Amino acid sequence: MANKAVFLDRDNTLIEDPGYINTPEAVKLVPGVELALKSLTQAGYKLVVITNQSGVARGIITEEQLETIHAELRRQLAEGGAHLDAIFYCPVHPEGTVVEYAKESDLRKPRPGMLLKAAAQMDIDLAQSWMVGDSPRDVEAGQRAGCRTIRVRVPGPGHGPTTEDTDEDTQADLTVRNLVEAAKAILRNDSDGAADLAFAGAGTSAQAQATAAGAAPVPPLPAQAPDVVPAEADLEAREIQREILACLRQMTTPEDESAEEFSVPKLLGSVTQMLTILLVVVVIYRLFQHDTGPETTIWGVVALIGQLMALTFTAMHKNR
Numbered sequence: 001m002a003n004k005a006v007f008l009d010r011d012n013t014l015i016e017d018p019g020y021i022n023t024p025e026a027v028k029l030v031p032g033v034e035l036a037l038k039s040l041t042q043a044g045y046k047l048v049v050i051t052n053q054s055g056v057a058r059g060i061i062t063e064e065q066l067e068t069i070h071a072e073l074r075r076q077l078a079e080g081g082a083h084l085d086a087i088f089y090c091p092v093h094p095e096g097t098v099v100e101y102a103k104e105s106d107l108r109k110p111r112p113g114m115l116l117k118a119a120a121q122m123d124i125d126l127a128q129s130w131m132v133g134d135s136p137r138d139v140e141a142g143q144r145a146g147c148r149t150i151r152v153r154v155p156g157p158g159h160g161p162t163t164e165d166t167d168e169d170t171q172a173d174l175t176v177r178n179l180v181e182a183a184k185a186i187l188r189n190d191s192d193g194a195a196d197l198a199f200a201g202a203g204t205s206a207q208a209q210a211t212a213a214g215a216a217p218v219p220p221l222p223a224q225a226p227d228v229v230p231a232e233a234d235l236e237a238r239e240i241q242r243e244i245l246a247c248l249r250q251m252t253t254p255e256d257e258s259a260e261e262f263s264v265p266k267l268l269g270s271v272t273q274m275l276t277i278l279l280v281v282v283v284i285y286r287l288f289q290h291d292t293g294p295e296t297t298i299w300g301v302v303a304l305i306g307q308l309m310a311l312t313f314t315a316m317h318k319n320r
């Protein structure tokens with residue numbers, strides 16, 4: 001029987017990406033990665049890193065240095081009880097400065113070459129596999145290989161698509177915030193089947209979206225994997241509630257908040273204001289008639305008092 005796999009982007013998915021990493025000391029795992037990988041291995045997935053490393057073509061790093069970085073990545077994962085089954089990288093780039101690497105390649109994401117190569121070498125059923133990464137090109141490569149896809153959208157500056165990503169509209173089957181959430185979505189989909197892919201996404205993030213095309217039921221989750229999944233269930237539920245509340249607050253615009261509502265002071269203020277305007281009109285009319293007698297003065301004073309009352313009622317309404 002063919003294997004199923006989770007193909008993993010490296011930078012910003014497995015390890016933090018401060019730019020080009022060219023020393024093992026710079027390798028820093030994204031928190032929770034070991035847990036996510038362990039749970040996927042327990043569920044029977046081969047874990048295969050699929051990474052563009054154009055730093056080699058640009059002369060920033062050699063393939064030998066890249067090997068030491070990957071050895072360090074494996075070492076840190078092993079400390080957490082996790083392991084990778086394979087690492088595929090593409091060192092070339094058409095604009096590279098190192099002549100032998102300055103070329104285009106079908107291996108380079110968003111092309112699916114590395115996934116196809118891994119599938120051939122490791123007997124992987126691509127339709128039963130997932131591609132997880134933070135860039136649109138990861139999603140595109142996964143889709144072109146026939147895998148289901150999960151986009152990890154890391155919040156904050158310096159994350160997300162790079163200048164090499166041109167198609168930000170590439171839609172993954174699911175969008176999550178980190179690899180732990182991605183693993184949970186995959187495991188939940190395993191246990192619930194394709195019909196529940198939408199639920200898996202919704203439970204993962206408010207941003208989650210489920211376009212379950214291509215999703216197919218896969219074998220049930222092994223007994224030990226759920227130990228990992230429910231551990232954060234409560235936290236997750238609370239987080240979702242917070243996100244829903246935040247959305248609801250956003251839906252109540254400032255305009256809505258200041259929406260006029262009925263109140264007695266407001267009614268009195270409106271009536272008083274109308275009477276005041278009427279009195280002012282009468283006073284102006286009398287003045288035009290050259291009637292400057294005491295009666296006109298009285299009406300003028302009453303109008304002034306009416307205006308003050310109208311303002312007072314309006315203030316009372318707003319200060320409720």
Ligand SMILES: [Mg+2]
Nearest residue numbers: 009011012134
């Ligand atoms: Mg990346």
